[in-house]
Amino acid sequence: MATLRIDLQGGFDRDAAEIWVDEERRWREDAVTTKFTLDLAASVPLEVPDGPVDVRVVLPERGLEETIEALVAGETYIVARVEDDRLVLEQLAEAPYYL
Amino acid sequence: MLDTDPTATVDEFEHDLADLDEVELPVEPQQNGGSASITEDEATAALAAVLAPPVEEPTQLGDLEAAAIDGLGARQLPIPLVPILKRKVYGRYRSTGTPYQVELRVDVDGPSPTMRISADYYAISGATVSYFGSMRVDAPVVAITASHVVVKGTGRYTWAAGATRVKVTIPRVPITASPAAATMQHILPSGSPGATYICRYVGPGFRAVLFEQDCQDTVPDPFTSYNTGSLPSGGPARTLSVTTAFAEAGVQLLSTGASNVIATSEAGANSAWSDAELHAAMVRHFSRWRDLPQWAVWLFHAKLHDLGTGLYGIMFDQQGKQRQGCAVFYAGIGGTSVDARRLQAYTCVHELGHCFNLLHSWQKSLATPPQPNRPASPSWMNYPWRFPGGAGAFWSAFPFRFDAPELVHIRHGFQKDVIMGGNPFGTGAALEDLESWREPVEDRSGLRLELEAPASFAYGAPVTVQVKLTSADPRGIEVTKHLRPRNGNVEIAIAQPGGRVVEYEPLLHHCMSDEETIALGGEQQSYADMAFIHYGKEGFYFERPGTYRLRARYTAPDGSVVVSGTTTIRVRPPATAEDVEVADLLFGDEQGTLMYLVGSDFDGLRRGNDALTQIWSEHPDHPLADVARLIQGVNAAREFKQIEADDTVTVRKPDVDAAVGLLAPVLDVGAVRKAAGKKKDDLDKTTAVARQLRTEIAPEAGDTIQGYIVARRREIAAEVGTALN
Numbered sequence: 001m002a003t004l005r006i007d008l009q010g011g012f013d014r015d016a017a018e019i020w021v022d023e024e025r026r027w028r029e030d031a032v033t034t035k036f037t038l039d040l041a042a043s044v045p046l047e048v049p050d051g052p053v054d055v056r057v058v059l060p061e062r063g064l065e066e067t068i069e070a071l072v073a074g075e076t077y078i079v080a081r082v083e084d085d086r087l088v089l090e091q092l093a094e095a096p097y098y099l
Numbered sequence: 100m101l102d103t104d105p106t107a108t109v110d111e112f113e114h115d116l117a118d119l120d121e122v123e124l125p126v127e128p129q130q131n132g133g134s135a136s137i138t139e140d141e142a143t144a145a146l147a148a149v150l151a152p153p154v155e156e157p158t159q160l161g162d163l164e165a166a167a168i169d170g171l172g173a174r175q176l177p178i179p180l181v182p183i184l185k186r187k188v189y190g191r192y193r194s195t196g197t198p199y200q201v202e203l204r205v206d207v208d209g210p211s212p213t214m215r216i217s218a219d220y221y222a223i224s225g226a227t228v229s230y231f232g233s234m235r236v237d238a239p240v241v242a243i244t245a246s247h248v249v250v251k252g253t254g255r256y257t258w259a260a261g262a263t264r265v266k267v268t269i270p271r272v273p274i275t276a277s278p279a280a281a282t283m284q285h286i287l288p289s290g291s292p293g294a295t296y297i298c299r300y301v302g303p304g305f306r307a308v309l310f311e312q313d314c315q316d317t318v319p320d321p322f323t324s325y326n327t328g329s330l331p332s333g334g335p336a337r338t339l340s341v342t343t344a345f346a347e348a349g350v351q352l353l354s355t356g357a358s359n360v361i362a363t364s365e366a367g368a369n370s371a372w373s374d375a376e377l378h379a380a381m382v383r384h385f386s387r388w389r390d391l392p393q394w395a396v397w398l399f400h401a402k403l404h405d406l407g408t409g410l411y412g413i414m415f416d417q418q419g420k421q422r423q424g425c426a427v428f429y430a431g432i433g434g435t436s437v438d439a440r441r442l443q444a445y446t447c448v449h450e451l452g453h454c455f456n457l458l459h460s461w462q463k464s465l466a467t468p469p470q471p472n473r474p475a476s477p478s479w480m481n482y483p484w485r486f487p488g489g490a491g492a493f494w495s496a497f498p499f500r501f502d503a504p505e506l507v508h509i510r511h512g513f514q515k516d517v518i519m520g521g522n523p524f525g526t527g528a529a530l531e532d533l534e535s536w537r538e539p540v541e542d543r544s545g546l547r548l549e550l551e552a553p554a555s556f557a558y559g560a561p562v563t564v565q566v567k568l569t570s571a572d573p574r575g576i577e578v579t580k581h582l583r584p585r586n587g588n589v590e591i592a593i594a595q596p597g598g599r600v601v602e603y604e605p606l607l608h609h610c611m612s613d614e615e616t617i618a619l620g621g622e623q624q625s626y627a628d629m630a631f632i633h634y635g636k637e638g639f640y641f642e643r644p645g646t647y648r649l650r651a652r653y654t655a656p657d658g659s660v661v662v663s664g665t666t667t668i669r670v671r672p673p674a675t676a677e678d679v680e681v682a683d684l685l686f687g688d689e690q691g692t693l694m695y696l697v698g699s700d701f702d703g704l705r706r707g708n709d710a711l712t713q714i715w716s717e718h719p720d721h722p723l724a725d726v727a728r729l730i731q732g733v734n735a736a737r738e739f740k741q742i743e744a745d746d747t748v749t750v751r752k753p754d755v756d757a758a759v760g761l762l763a764p765v766l767d768v769g770a771v772r773k774a775a776g777k778k779k780d781d782l783d784k785t786t787a788v789a790r791q792l793r794t795e796i797a798p799e800a801g802d803t804i805q806g807y808i809v810a811r812r813r814e815i816a817a818e819v820g821t822a823l824n
Contacts (some may be wrong), residue, residue: 007409010462036525037414037453038464039482043406096484097431098410099446 003037004048007096010034011082020056022047029037033077038098048072058085105199105220105231106285107261107293111670112615120287183428185271185543188248191305192281192298201229201296203283204305205267207241207250207508209260210347213503215242216250217511218283230392232257233513236265246271257513264288264295264657288657306511306517309395310342313359315382317365318429321400322443327499328438333477334498344448344479348501349510350455355395362625363402368447371403371425374415381416381424390420392520396454397424404428409452411445414453420520444499448479452501455509455521456526459501459576461485467526470504471601471637479504545572545620548663550591550651551627553806554669555788559682559723561634561694562592562641562668563806566651567627567660577656583810584635590652591632593771596645604636607694616656631810634691642745644672683724684710694726694807697735697814700741700751722803726763729804732761733815734820753822765804766792768823775820788816 019027025080034041040092043066050072055079056096058065066087072076077092189209194201203218217235221228247429250267254260262285270279280301285293301307314321324343342352365380366372372380377399382388385397395758404410404426412427427446432439458466460481461474475487478498486493501509508517509522515521551565566582566589579588583695585605594600619626632640641647651663673679684690689707693699711727718724736758739751759768774791775784792812808815 005409018544035461036465037417038406038410038412039459040406043409054335059654092484094484094490097409097411097482099410099427099449 001047002050002072002074004046004055004070004072004078006044006046006051006057007077007079008034008039008041008044008057009079009081010039012053012075015059015082016061017042018058018060020054020058021046022053023054029090040098048075055089056070057089059087069090102690103198104258104261105201105222106234106256106263107287134784140727162580184274185245186276186278188269188271188278190241190278190303191301191307192283193301194283194296194298194634198226199223199294199296200404201283201298202301203281203296203298203555204510205248205250205281206305206349206474208243208248210349211500211506213507213510214251215239215507215511216265218254219514221822230514232260233266233515234260235511235513243271243304243525249578257515260285262288263660264687278447290657302351303349304346305349307351307353307394308345308519309355309387309393310352310356310398311355311385311387313339313361313380314359314400315363315402315628317402318400318433320433320435321429322427322440322447324371324435325440325444327441330441331495332499333496334500339444341444341447341451344444344499345451348506355386359384361399361401366401368405369405371405372401372428373405374413374417377413377415377424377426378418378680386422388423388687390520392515394422394518395423396451396519397449399424399426401426401428403430403483407568411442412450412526414450417524421523422454422456422521423507423519425454436676441494443668444553445483445497452480452505453524456512456522457501457505457508458525465525469600472504472736473504476502476775478505480505489679509756544657544661545570545576545653546578546653546655546661548651548653550649550659550663550666551669552635552649552665552666555671557642557671557722557803558673558678559685560646560803561631561726561807562670563629563633563810564630564649564666565627565629565806566591566663567625568653569625571624572620573742577616577625578615578619579653579656580615580626580628582653583630584632588654589630591630592650592652593632594652596643596647601637603632603640606635606692627764629806629810631695631807633807638688639686639691641670644670651751677718681714681721685723685726692735693717693730697811697818698732698736698737700739702741714802725804726807728761729765729815731810732758732765733818734759736818738822753818755822758819758822762819762823766808766819768819771819772823781821784820785813785816788820789813 004021008017010075013034014031016030017028017032018025023095026046029042032041045086052071054067055070055078056065056067064082064087066089068078068089068091070076070091075095077095078089079092079096080087125704139757153630160374166492167612176792187208188209189205189212191207192203200221200223201218204216206215215235215237216239217233219233220231222231228725234254234256236252242249248269248271252265253263254265264286265287266284267281269281277759280300281298283296283298285295287293324338324340326336326338327334333726345352356449361384363370363379381397383481387393388397389394402411408430410428411431412425414422414425416422416424427443427450432442432446449562457480460476460478461472463470474485477486477493477500481493483490547569549567549569551567556562568578570576579586582589584591584603585607591664592600593603617623633768634640647668649666649668653661656662673682685705687710689704690710693704693707693711708731711731714727715724735754738753743749748763762768770791774787778784778787789812792815793809
């Protein structure tokens with residue numbers, strides 16, 4: 001097993017948010033809001049098997065969702081943000097940090 | 100607040116320098132048992148040592164005129180001339196007396212000058228001092244002579260000031276003498292003097308902030324300093340502490356002398372800090388904490404935040420009077436390697452930057468009011484991993500400094516926008532916005548300002564607007580002759596299609612005297628000028644198709660501020676594949692710079708010139724090809740001097756054939772020659788051609804380019820008026 005960390009970054013404003021991994025809902029929270037000073041709303045660590053997985057982030061109340069195929073190996077990092085009314089997902093090679 | 104105006108009255112605020120008492124900082128009584136041990140003089144001396152170069156270099160000739168030295172031939176007797184080295188004139192000055200005092204910041208002659216002056220005004224009543232308001236002059240006229248520095252300009256005030264024009268005069272003294280006092284003279288719209296303040300020099304820092312650092316008991320080795328030469332960087336090598344990093348920004352951090360070790364138990368059962376726990380720790384341990392706006396800030400070196408090791412630092416104080424405290428977390432940034440020390444320096448200064456109300460570089464548009472994002476700024480306030488090219492590119496480019504707009508905010512932002520405990524985070528972190536340019540409550544200026552533009556522009560076409568002043572006052576109202584942003588008297592705000600509001604910033608400011616005026620209201624009731632606002636310091640301002648709303652503001656010689664109504668223009672989307680191809684060639688920073696300058700041979704703009712050539716050679720019939728022809732045709736007519744790497748100067752003579760070939764489809768070259776041919780000297784030729792371009796509009800020019808030609812008529816006339824004649 002490996003750790004897949006999904007950071008919900010900018011553009012979240014009291015949103016219900018869900019994270020699905022390979023069609024299984026693994027996380028849900030209401031009122032997800034970006035912390036202005038950090039550009040971070042939530043940091044979600046999930047245990048997943050090594051190898052390729054489909055990661056889907058859904059904002060059901062805004063009708064937004066986006067999927068990314070991530071190759072999980074050891075610590076893996078995905079960031080999600082809302083830009084121009086669409087979700088953008090990206091896999092990063094190194095751990096993002098905030099300050 | 101008193102109901103009078105600190106700028107208007109003449110006599111009450113004048114003081115003889117001899118009457119001045121020693122200057123004291125308005126430091127509040129000690130709280131929570133800390134002990135402030137450093138004196139103002141000690142801190143000033145320390146900061147001066149930080150800011151001063153190791154050896155004082157002569158930067159001016161003092162009382163000696165350069166011509167006098169040049170005139171000394173080899174056969175002259177060797178007169179032992181010793182230039183009198185003068186102090187640079189910058190820093191913080193303060194007046195005394197009642198009923199008002201002024202803290203003045205002069206920033207025109209020191210390290211990284213932002214070429215501004217600003218001031219905070221305090222009302223003195225009995226034993227109390229109340230903040231009254233702030234003022235800033237953004238584009239002053241600065242004269243540095245052998246004997247004085249004189250700074251003049253029109254200020255923006257946080258209240259409806261009566262005497263908005265300001266003249267600050269500071270004698271230049273030898274470096275061995277104490278810094279001289281500044282005389283700050285306000286000037287009424289009538290031209291008669293308003294209030295005058297004599298302000299004694301306080302120190303080189305533009306702000307003085309009490310600073311306290313506490314440390315968690317599980318952080319054994321918190322940050323103290325980092326040598327920026329230890330790893331590759333984008334700036335000179337020097338040893339930086341938090342205090343010296345802010346000293347470089349012009350902020351004097353004065354240690355309170357108090358320091359606490361905070362027990363991990365205060366972080367609760369999980370030993371990690373929540374924002375609420377951090378706030379409670381600040382209230383408990385920060386010896387200067389009060390729920391008031393004050394120049395005091397707390398930095399806590401902690402171990403771990405609830406959000407985990409990926410959180411390196413946080414400005415947690417977002418309740419009550421905000422921005423008084425921040426924390427950095429050594430679970431993420433700990434260690435003693437040079438990489439760790441670099442990261443610690445960056446994190447500490449970054450968090451304190453938030454306390455000064457600075458937003459992240461890529462989030463400036465989220466401020467209230469918004470300002471342009473600067474994601475590629477190598478600033479303390481950017482994220483290395485978000486920087487274009489990644490963290491490696493950031494560290495290589497990072498000079499360990501704030502960027503220029505951030506420096507302006509820190510040094511000269513209105514007090515409530517910067518002071519800890521002032522406006523909430525993000526409010527006032529930018530300057531003006533479109534809606535904040537309200538009509539004056541009372542307007543007796545006799546002037547009307549209008550902004551006129553075509554209803555729409557083709558995608559990529561240079562956007563220009565006409566700025567027009569009208570007066571029906573038969574007595575005649577003096578107005579400035581040059582009505583353009585680059586002359587500093589007209590500002591234009593642009594609300595872009597996505598809702599972002601930006602103020603147009605020209606690439607260059609012209610140091611043109613605002614004494615060139617004309618009278619409106621008698622024989623001539625209106626005067627208009629054309630302004631190019633397509634490209635400037637923030638790049639292209641009309642980069643996306645859509646609807647833009649524009650508003651202008653004019654500051655008259657008497658200080659009156661006149662605001663236009665809102666004008667709407669539309670940038671049409673590209674209609675054909677060729678439109679897209681041409682636009683792709685035209686939208687580039689080098690092309691924008693060439694458009695602004697109306698051409699250049701500078702090698703750093705070579706790719707831009709290649710793109711322009713490609714436009715007119717591969718798309719000769721496209722309307723924007725004329726823009727490319729005009730830019731390169733005018734440049735071909737120009738004698739271009741270039742300084743080579745070995746400091747030799749090469750001169751490229753005007754290429755008249757190339758100029759005529761490029762300009763003939765755009766301008767009536769015969770008419771230009773005719774206008775210039777009637778005049779003898781170059782200046783007259785330029786004036787004649789500029790007038791012809793303005794009044795007759797080149798008959799060959801299409802709609803796409805007419806406004807651009809009129810807006811840039813002086814630059815065009817200066818080259819083609821002589822070369823083509």
